[in-house]
Amino acid sequence: MELSQILVYSFLLFVSMTLLWFFKRLKKSQLSKDQFIFKTLAPLIYNYHHVNEVTTTLFETVGETVPIGGKIFTCNPDNIEHILRSNFSNDSKGADFVELVDIFGDGLFNIDSHLPQWQAEKRMLNYELSFKDFKSFAANVSLKEVETALVPVLQHLSKEKCVVDLQDLFLRFAYDNSFHMIFGINPNLLSPSFPENVFAEAIDVVMETIKCRLIVPVTIWKLFRSLKLRWEGRYCKAVKLIDKTIHDVLTVKKKEMAKGVATTNDLMSPFIRSQGENDKFLRDMTFNAIFAASDTTSSGLTWFFWLVSQSPTAKANILDEIDHVISFDQSKTSKIKVFNQEDVKNMIYLHAAFCESMRLFPPVYMNQRYAAKDDVLPDGSTVKAHTKVRTFLYVSGRIKRIWGEDSNEFKPERWINEDGKIRPELMSKWFIFNVGPRSCMGRDMAFSNMKMVAATILYNFNVEVVECDPTYTKQSMVLFMENGLKVKTSEKIG
Numbered sequence: 194m195e196l197s198q199i200l201v202y203s204f205l206l207f208v209s210m211t212l213l214w215f216f217k218r219l220k221k222s223q224l225s226k227d228q229f230i231f232k233t234l235a236p237l238i239y240n241y242h243h244v245n246e247v248t249t250t251l252f253e254t255v256g257e258t259v260p261i262g263g264k265i266f267t268c269n270p271d272n273i274e275h276i277l278r279s280n281f282s283n284d285s286k287g288a289d290f291v292e293l294v295d296i297f298g299d300g301l302f303n304i305d306s307h308l309p310q311w312q313a314e315k316r317m318l319n320y321e322l323s324f325k326d327f328k329s330f331a332a333n334v335s336l337k338e339v340e341t342a343l344v345p346v347l348q349h350l351s352k353e354k355c356v357v358d359l360q361d362l363f364l365r366f367a368y369d370n371s372f373h374m375i376f377g378i379n380p381n382l383l384s385p386s387f388p389e390n391v392f393a394e395a396i397d398v399v400m401e402t403i404k405c406r407l408i409v410p411v412t413i414w415k416l417f418r419s420l421k422l423r424w425e426g427r428y429c430k431a432v433k434l435i436d437k438t439i440h441d442v443l444t445v446k447k448k449e450m451a452k453g454v455a456t457t458n459d460l461m462s463p464f465i466r467s468q469g470e471n472d473k474f475l476r477d478m479t480f481n482a483i484f485a486a487s488d489t490t491s492s493g494l495t496w497f498f499w500l501v502s503q504s505p506t507a508k509a510n511i512l513d514e515i516d517h518v519i520s521f522d523q524s525k526t527s528k529i530k531v532f533n534q535e536d537v538k539n540m541i542y543l544h545a546a547f548c549e550s551m552r553l554f555p556p557v558y559m560n561q562r563y564a565a566k567d568d569v570l571p572d573g574s575t576v577k578a579h580t581k582v583r584t585f586l587y588v589s590g591r592i593k594r595i596w597g598e599d600s601n602e603f604k605p606e607r608w609i610n611e612d613g614k615i616r617p618e619l620m621s622k623w624f625i626f627n628v629g630p631r632s633c634m635g636r637d638m639a640f641s642n643m644k645m646v647a648a649t650i651l652y653n654f655n656v657e658v659v660e661c662d663p664t665y666t667k668q669s670m671v672l673f674m675e676n677g678l679k680v681k682t683s684e685k686i687g
């Protein structure tokens with residue numbers, strides 16, 4: 194028997210065992226086996242690329258917390274809050290998850306919070322991110338990227354009447370922006386020639402592989418990895434490319450620093466100064482920072498533009514708010530208006546529109562944790578020590594019990610209270626940036642950058658969606674559209 198046949202049979206065996214286990218559990222539920230197969234499991238297998246919609250149906254049919262194959266799957270917001278915040282001391286990334294996402298090395302995303310190294314790294318990064326000089330450097334970098342790359346590229350595309358994939362454009366924007374902020378070096382991926390973006394493509398392969406690793410049995414992906422088969426073979430090549438790119442940029446940066454000609458307000462300069470010889474530390478820190486800041490932000494922007502294109506009311510409200518903010522601004526007379534961090538700070542409706550779009554399409558739409566000790570979740574589900582718990586933010590953001598009967602609709606208004614402020618009580622059911630000690634360290638920066646981009650595009654350009662299937666998503670750990678968001682743009686003034 195060939196190796197590939199052995200693998201297929203092992204996989205089928207695993208699926209059968211899982212089904213058997215399911216049927217045992219279903220005896221206790223009201224669903225018949227037929228209903229279960231037709232309503233949930235079959236679509237899950239056949240609609241691999243529509244997995245979020247199918248997972249939503251699964252939870253709606255079986256309940257908000259479902260044990261599957263020895264793991265707990267939950268979308269219950271109280272459970273998620275409990276795992277991430279109230280009972281954080283029991284939270285662990287788990288050794289096998291760390292191995293599964295080995296691309297992150299010993300970077301912040303991957304270190305178990307019980308290790309002193311996590312505290313130390315978090316402290317160091319927090320210090321640098323909150324440093325005044327870095328903050329103004331980062332804000333300037335983003336403004337320049339909008340002014341000198343995003344706007345000229347959109348003007349060029351508008352003039353040429355070209356169709357462009359907005360998702361690809363935002364990825365290029367985000368990579369240029371984060372490389373520049375992290376190293377002080379801009380790879381200029383966002384330019385009218387649209388150069389090959391091999392780094393982002395390699396990250397795509399890596400994220401696809403991680404998703405496969407989460408789905409197939411551990412023994413199978415490890416066997417594939419040791420033989421460099423299929424996705425594991427592609428993963429291996431992609432990791433080499435990522436490591437080489439980071440190594441090359443760090444080498445240039447170190448040389449420039451030694452000659453005294455480098456920008457030094459960027460994120461990595463202090464780390465290079467203090468950890469110059471520790472290449473592994475610098476590589477891991479760099480990869481974690483680039484990934485944290487790039488893929489998530491571009492995903493957030495893409496879904497936002499898709500939703501706004503479907504809602505003339507939301508678009509009109511955003512434009513009204515922008516008009517109100519710039520009515521005091523002398524530069525209104527200039528041809529193109531680029532919005533900076535200060536301009537967008539008080540744009541509450543725009544802020545609400547991003548909260549709403551990320552509620553419906555969270556960039557990090559699922560996550561995994563590991564219980565260090567036995568636990569009972571707020572909904573009464575028991576979790577044995579060392580059990581993996583997978584949380585599904587895509588589904589928790591759509592629960593009708595929490596968000597109302599219109600939970601699938603894009604309504605930024607739901608976030609704003611009578612005083613015109615963002616409703617704090619909704620924030621406690623919204624985990625897009627995580628909550629608790631492991632919450633996102635770039636949340637404010639992400640909001641600020643996304644709002645700058647959105648305000649600048651919406652104010653200066655018309656964006657018409659030409660082609661998009663929002664239900665067909667990429668196999669990735671970050672929520673991307675499989676075929677992108679194809680649009681035509683035209684300049685409003687001039």
Ligand code: HEM
Nearest residue numbers: 301485486489490493556557625626627631633634635639
């Ligand atoms: C829309 C944009 C973003 C979203 C949705 C997002 C979401 C998240 C989420 C869900 C986590 C928790 C991951 C986990 O523990 O499993 C996280 C962690 C983190 N994020 Fe973000 N993020 C975004 C942008 C950024 C940016 C721009 C930066 C950096 C400048 C950043 C830096 C970090 C860091 C350093 C962590 C690790 C925190 C820790 O584990 O202690 N993020 N983010």
